[in-house]
Amino acid sequence: MSNISLTDILKEFRDPARDSLIPILQREQQQRGFISKEAMIVIGEKLNLPVSKVYGVASFYNQFRFNAPGLHQIQVCRGTACHVKGSSTVLDSLEMDVGCKSGETSKDGLFSIEVVACVGACSLAPVVVVDGEFHAGMDSTKMRKINKTLRKVHNAER
Numbered sequence: 001m002s003n004i005s006l007t008d009i010l011k012e013f014r015d016p017a018r019d020s021l022i023p024i025l026q027r028e029q030q031q032r033g034f035i036s037k038e039a040m041i042v043i044g045e046k047l048n049l050p051v052s053k054v055y056g057v058a059s060f061y062n063q064f065r066f067n068a069p070g071l072h073q074i075q076v077c078r079g080t081a082c083h084v085k086g087s088s089t090v091l092d093s094l095e096m097d098v099g100c101k102s103g104e105t106s107k108d109g110l111f112s113i114e115v116v117a118c119v120g121a122c123s124l125a126p127v128v129v130v131d132g133e134f135h136a137g138m139d140s141t142k143m144r145k146i147n148k149t150l151r152k153v154h155n156a157e158r
């Protein structure tokens with residue numbers, strides 16, 4: 001992610017019209033990892049759309065996030081093979097452990113949880129991807145261990 005401002009992003013779109021909404025949202029998310037309320041207001045003003053409309057369109061697509069991403073991204077696969085092998089239990093205990101739901105970021109800003117479709121490693125089900133790294137045969141205990149390690153590393157770095 002870089003530091004291109006929303007103003008600069010909007011300049012990339014000459015005469016932005018309503019059909020520019022999705023591409024603008026995509027560019028903004030690419031830069032900051034999420035779409036803030038403030039960004040939706042600015043985009044709405046530029047496109048002459050009420051903020052409720054901007055949010056309505058953005059929330060229709062699950063590619064957009066509305067919370068700042070956590071330091072660590074945890075993706076829980078909920079594809080069929082992972083589901084059969086108990087991914088919902090892993091997800092439940094993960095949400096309890098970090099204190100936020102899927103699609104949210106934990107209050108301490110350390111973790112973001114996302115539920116994803118099959119990540120293409122069904123033979124390793126249930127699979128959880130942490131910061132791009134695949135973890136196979138996950139259960140609640142293994143998940144808590146990973147989180148504990150990440151917290152430890154974070155605390156040691158402070």
Ligand code: FES
Nearest residue numbers: 077079082118121
């Ligand atoms: S269903 Fe989870 S990796 Fe395929």
